[in-house]
Amino acid sequence: MYYPSYSFRQSLKTTEFFFESVGPKGVIQKLVSITPTGVEHTYNLALADFDPLTQSFDDRIISDNGDATKILATIFQIVNGHLKQFPERWIVFSGNSTARNRLYRMAINHSFQELSELFSLFGYHDDEWETFQSNRQYEFFLVQKK
Template sequence: MSTMKYPRYEYSTEAELNIFEFESIGIKGKIVKLVQYTEMNIKGYYNLAFGDLDIITREINDGVITNNGDATKVLATVVSTVYAFTGKYPEAYIFATGSSEARTRLYRMGITNNLEELKNDFYVYGLKNDETFEPFIVGEDYLGFLITRKN
């Protein structure tokens, strides 16, 4: 696995590497985060879902904005799960979009911060308003993102 230029949290996962769990530690205390990869209706394409763990349902609450003061570290951790997941499933295409425009901008920030490193190992695409993909361009607005491992 590539070494990240930003610090990240340690995570726990299961054998299939579909769900990653880690704790965000910041100004609001410890908050459990989940990253989940779910196969979409196109074989080999996986949706990346991310958010706070809802303690009651044990599912992701992707609508809450935590503002725990550690966004860069959280995003670096999410990126590290992409490395782990695609290490096990090298043919996978990972699709990510935010539950809101603000969350999508947060994803874009995470990709931008890690882009040079990501481009060593992945093809990174942005989903444009006309529903076509283009190679990711820093500063462009995208509806979502698609990432796949370079072989």
């Protein structure tokens, strides 16, 4: 993706990535976490915001800070770097709502040419995985390094 992205830092565990969203609602601490699913070679990607009230990260928060494109470009940079380091892994992700999954599908559609050069893209629909189709609503998405 040739869009501006945020710089991020990686944890020592190599599965947590931190960056700051900057927008009308201020500076919001973000976390991208890549964790095993229990299925061989398959890892879950989660995006979370820091909640100052609980002093923890929460993936149910919708910050709406006006920088969704920059956040998605940052996630792309993280996934691309992670899969370069661990090419045997598959990354699965899903939004916490139908609207969020729609946003992810639209982002994939918008950058499909670039993404498909680097990744194999799949969607989960009607209880099975299929090659990503732009007009299909998916429950989950899966990305694999080509």
